Amino acid sequence: MKATAKAHTNIALIKYWGKRNEALILPTNNSLSITLDGFYSTTSVEFKEELTGDRFLLDDIAVEGEQFQRVTTFLDLVRDLAGKELFAEVASINAVPTAAGFASSASGFAALAAASSKAIGLNLSETELSRLTRQGSGSACRSVFGGFAEWQKGEEEDGSDSYAVPIAPQEHWDIRVAAVVLSSKMKKVSSRAGMRRTVETSPFFKGWVESIPQDLEVIKDGINNKDFEKVGAIAEANCLKMHATTLGANPPFTYWLDTTVSVMQTVQQLRDSGIPAYFTIDAGPNVKVLYLPEHEEKVQETLRTIPGVSDVKLSRVGQGISYLEDEKFV
Numbered sequence: 136m137k138a139t140a141k142a143h144t145n146i147a148l149i150k151y152w153g154k155r156n157e158a159l160i161l162p163t164n165n166s167l168s169i170t171l172d173g174f175y176s177t178t179s180v181e182f183k184e185e186l187t188g189d190r191f192l193l194d195d196i197a198v199e200g201e202q203f204q205r206v207t208t209f210l211d212l213v214r215d216l217a218g219k220e221l222f223a224e225v226a227s228i229n230a231v232p233t234a235a236g237f238a239s240s241a242s243g244f245a246a247l248a249a250a251s252s253k254a255i256g257l258n259l260s261e262t263e264l265s266r267l268t269r270q271g272s273g274s275a276c277r278s279v280f281g282g283f284a285e286w287q288k289g290e291e292e293d294g295s296d297s298y299a300v301p302i303a304p305q306e307h308w309d310i311r312v313a314a315v316v317l318s319s320k321m322k323k324v325s326s327r328a329g330m331r332r333t334v335e336t337s338p339f340f341k342g343w344v345e346s347i348p349q350d351l352e353v354i355k356d357g358i359n360n361k362d363f364e365k366v367g368a369i370a371e372a373n374c375l376k377m378h379a380t381t382l383g384a385n386p387p388f389t390y391w392l393d394t395t396v397s398v399m400q401t402v403q404q405l406r407d408s409g410i411p412a413y414f415t416i417d418a419g420p421n422v423k424v425l426y427l428p429e430h431e432e433k434v435q436e437t438l439r440t441i442p443g444v445s446d447v448k449l450s451r452v453g454q455g456i457s458y459l460e461d462e463k464f465v
């Protein structure tokens with residue numbers, strides 16, 4: 136009863152920020168992302184009769200505490216669905232810098248959901264897999280699909296209609312994302328805690344939620360017509376709105392560092408010099424920059440020379456979940 140799956144992380148252009156149900160991970164708004172080929176997790180799951188508890192190795196190191204708890208709680212869902220009471224050995228390799236705004240939880244939980252459901256003998260459709268993945272980490276439900284995906288928040292209280300759907304496949308459009316790494320340190324306020332505080336205390340939260348349907352309409356039209364400036368402008372504006380909600384929270388907080396703002400300003404200067412480039416930022420200090428293939432060299436060179444930038448990692452649009460047959464993986 137073993138399976139191995141690979142899932143890529145995703146970057147939201149229209150952000151998920153706020154839950155209506157914490158236990159089931161049901162969001163207050165739809166979100167839309169690009170799956171990235173450069174950052175991924177590969178996870179093997181084996182259910183074994185002889186185990187007396189779950190085991191979780193991340194990058195070859197045994198994990199305990201809160202991270203382990205999230206994995207084992209997720210495996211309980213899989214066991215419940217399958218009606219089997221078997222413990223599992225989970226081994227995951229992350230090609231994503233953990234917890235620095237690179238959503239390693241997205242690729243991690245998508246790979247875990249795919250590998251564990253397959254290993255235990257569930258034969259889930261992509262929709263069912265996305266719905267299950269959502270309960271590990273919300274943003275992860277979009278990583279089931281390659282290309283562009285939208286997570287539909289759904290209306291039902293039990294979350295049965297809250298899952299991602301594909302918007303456009305990987306080959307639809309070759310746009311690029313540069314991940315600008317400023318700090319690989321663990322972030323201070325997790326996305327989970329940050330969005331909770333925002334929902335509970337920020338007077339800006341209501342305005343954020345109300346603005347989403349319009350943003351989604353514009354971005355979907357832009358993706359459809361491959362209108363880069365339309366997509367970039369709305370993604371950047373949506374990111375700024377999300378981050379504005381954190382400044383209104385009590386106590387207020389921000390994920391930005393001084394270098395985060397420098398990168399944002401440099402991207403705006405690139406645009407002033409005629410190069411269409413747009414930024415987006417998740418719940419961490421690092422910035423992701425959207426650009427077109429013909430501007431790769433200039434964009435990369437410009438970002439690398441900003442003081443405080445430690446690395447720039449380039450990525451194309453990536454693929455959805457895949458299953459690896461090999462017993463061994465890297």
Ligand code: DP6
Binds near residue numbers: 274416
């Ligand atoms: C800012 O998916 O990490 O990256 O559902 O609590 O696990 P949980 O949160 P998570 O939040 C991601 C928030 C975001 C925006 C996004 O990816 O849409």
